[in-house]
Structure formats: C-alpha cells, structure tokens
Amino acid sequence: MTTTMTHKASHKNHQYPILHSVATFPYITLTKDNTMTPNPKKMKLTEEEQDAEIPIIDNYINGVFVQPHSNEYIPVVNPATGATIAQVAVSNQQDVETAVAAAQAAFPAWKALTIKARAAIMMQFHSLVRQHAQELAALIVQENGKNITEALADVAKGNETVEYACSLPQLAAGRVLPVSSGNVVCHDRRTPLGVVVSIVPFNFPFMVPCWTLPIALVMGNTFILKPSEKVPMTMHRVAQLLQQAGVPPGVVTLLQTNQPAVIQSLIQHPAVQAVTFVGSSPIAASVATECRALHKRCTALGGAKNHLVALTDTCHIESTASDIVVSFAGCAGQRCMAASVLLLIGDKSQALLDSIVKKAAAIQPGTGPGQMGPVIDERSYQKICKYIQEATEQCGATLLLDGRTWNQEGGGHWIGPTIVLHQSSEDAMMKEEVFGPCLSVYKCASWEEAMRIENANPFGNAACVYTTNGGHAEWFLERFRASMLGCNIGIPVPREPFSFGGLYGTLSKYGDMDITGDGGMEFFSNRIKVTTRWPAVEDVPTTTTHDMAHFAGRM
Known part of the structure; x- marks a missing residue:
C-alpha cells in the first residue's frame, strides 16, 4: 500500500451515469459480432482524448456514490x-x-x-454480469492491462462464484439428528456474522472481489469492499449492477483509499466482524496478526512461488511447452497461480526448454487475444528488472529470453516473457516472488532433488507435474508442499464447489479457512447448535436402555 500525491477533483454536474461504453475506450475496437479487439493505431491517446473529462470514482455508501470527506483524489493510470x-x-x-x-x-x-x-437477488446479479460481460471486460483491459481474452475470463470466473452462491440455499441447510432417548434432538443452523470487509488486489479486478462478495451476501452479511486504488473502475460499475439486481442500500459498500492508516482503522473497527485479504505475504501476515489480536475472524492470502516439474521423458513436449508458457506469461505473470519455477528432469529437457523459449518469443505485446499486456505500474516493472539483472549479472544465470526489450518509448509498463536458466537453486529469483512474466528454469539430477527444492520453498500455494505416467504423477502429488496441485495443468485453480487457498503454515496463507466454495460458506457464517426435548403428553413406560451421556433434566 503506497501513498500517492493527491489533488482536489471537480464534481460539476456529476450524475453517475453508466461509467463507460466501449466507444469510450480509444484502443478497443468493437467488431460486428460484438467482440473487442485492440486498435494498434490508438494505443497512444491523442491530445483531444487526453484533454477529455475523465471519470471520478467515488465511494459507494448507502446506495449512492459520495465524495470522500477529504475531497482528495489520485489518478488511475492505464498501464498500457x-x-x-x-x-x-x-x-x-x-x-x-x-x-x-x-x-x-x-x-x-x-x-x-x-x-x-x-x-434470488444474486441470481439477478449473475444475469446482469453475463449481459454486461463485454463492458466489464473492457474496463479491466483499460485499468489492468490484461488482454481481452483474459479480461473476459476474469469476469466469467468471478461470475462462476456468483453462480455457486446462488446454490447456497441447498448447501447451507442445517442438520437434524435425534441424539438420545427421551425425544432429545440436535439441529444446527447458520447465521450471518454482520459487517464483513474484503481488501482486494489489482490483478483480477472482478474475480477476486467475487471470491467473497456473493457468498458473504447470500449468507446474510453486509459487505464493505476496499478495491485496489489501481483498478477501481470495474467494481464501480459492478456497484451499479448490484443495485440494479435489487441489493438494498447499505448492503454493499465500496470504500476507496490508498492510505494504510485508513485501511487499518477499517480492519480494527469494532463493528467489523470478519476480514478477508488478498495480496502480498508481509501485509497478509500483518492483517491476520492484527485480526487475531482482536479475536476477529480473518482469511489472508499472501504470495506464491509456484513450481512446475516436467518429467521430460514421459511428458508430451509440445503440449507441455504450450501450457507452461500460458502459465508463466498469461496475465503478464501477475497472478498468484502463475508458474514461477520450472524444474526439468530427464533426457529431453533441452528439447522442452527450446520449445518453451520459441513459443514465448512469439508472443506479441498488446491487449488482443493471444497477446500479452503490460505490468501494472513502474514499481512492478523496476522490481522485475531488478531480479533479472541480479540473476544474470551477479549469480551467473543465463538469460534465454529477455523481455526487457519490450519497454519502448511511448508510455506504459511493458516487459515481455523472460526465461532465465539458473546454475544454483539458491538464486533469489528462484526463491522469491517476482510477480511478472518470468520463468526461472533449473535442471535437476533426480526426482528427489526436485522435491527438495519445491519443499524448501517458503510459500505453499500451487505446484504441478507434467507426465503421461500416472504412477510418476502420484509420486509427486503425494509429496508437493502446496495446497493446489495440478497434473499437466500449470494453473491448477480449483473450480467451484472446491475452495481456493494456500497451505497453512506457509507464506501463502494466514488466518481461518479458505476463501471460496464451502470454505467461504463456513467463513461467512456462524453455526448455531440447538438441542431440544419436548415432554411427552403422557409418560409412557419404556424399556429403552438408560443413556448415561444424557444430562438434560438430571443431576
């Protein structure tokens, strides 16, 4: 969380219409079949477009958009x-x-x-999201820099969690069980917590907020979202769709800020019953520790260093290479499930590596299907370049593909797919989260060496093995130290109803439970247990065996 220079913004005649139409995105072209493609001639804005009045993204409180009391604003920058x-x-x-x-x-x-x-209200919202998917995706392209295919996937995956939340009436039903003689029955029911808070990152402007929002709402909570100040436009529009779906005023709140002290006060507020956080590991640890000190429920997901193991003698070389490239370069590597380290084993390691480099080198910059967008800001760009420079100039690693050549004049934060072959598994780039389109490659002498490297990783988010041999796959899947595992799937994201979350005891996860699926249902509700005994109309003699574990009405 960083502080940026602020300024006062004018609200003259600001009526909060629909935030944008596709026509207002100068570098997106709407085709006849209602799909969007990048317009290369417009990747740089004209002076007229630069001078146009830009949207104001205010807080959404009690069903209306309102100015902050500070009347201060910071710019939202297109990373492209x-x-x-x-x-x-x-x-x-x-x-x-x-x-x-x-x-x-x-x-x-x-x-x-x-x-x-x-x-039922959430079902209306689900329908509205489908209707406005193209519009939401265009917002994501504009403020986040994803390509249009990835942006549409962001919307579709988030709406999948909305769909899951619509099924909660069938999933959240309580249990009833006669537990003792004398008509003693136990049952449980779920009740909402109250006011809950979600603090979300920039990398998935729609999907990550929807990991929590729909489940929290259907379970009966009221919800305060702190979007990333880098990508506030998508959820600003979503607030309007939630209102259109029938969500009453005050049930959903969007609180915009970049001030750590303000976010901390939101977490500490005595009326806030639970907090979810997705972001870097240091801040996730801090949020979880703070909530624990306040006896407040918290799920805080941190960073990742996901390892792929390729058994080159038994994997399919071309399909494995394609999947690895998508895993580390998709979304410009800015996702916690992205591949970061590739461990090669076997005689065909060089053939696989050559194919990966060739496929990654063919990727073009842009926001069209199959292209790769920019990283989010200059700070991210500089951090990525620092890791590349240290690995190659100080650690003796070999640069197989240098994405820094993408950074040309004309604006934006562009860095292409980068592949580094390491001589030591102790290099910082092999062990620390880079969060960019970079793949660290290391050739292992044995399965055991690969597992030692993966298991020594302080994160515990995801791992994958590539092989066509089921027995080989099981050997690795039993030994990986991560909670979301794949076989021939380099982005092993659990789909609903399965929950998303890293491994406890690692830098990837702090706090309570997972963040989606049944983990989300459990997180956003309390279980109330009720034990009842209704006296019989007449005491009928019984020969039932005496229940020594039954305390009701007996001393």
Missing part, C-alpha cells in the same frame, strides 16, 4: 499507455465511520430475508 483514465477517491477515517454505520444499519433487514430471497 501511462495515461490517466480516472480519478479515484482517497477516503479518511470519517469515511470509514460513515461506511461502517451504513452497513450496520442495513444488516438487520438484510439478515431478516430468507437465504432463498437473498440468493
């Missing part, structure tokens, strides 16, 4: 061009109090609805 595309609010402590008060006030009525009634 470097141009300012919006101004986003910088909230202060006063805004936190206003947001939490609105969420508190809305909670009793929202909780009073049946879970089926809340799910």
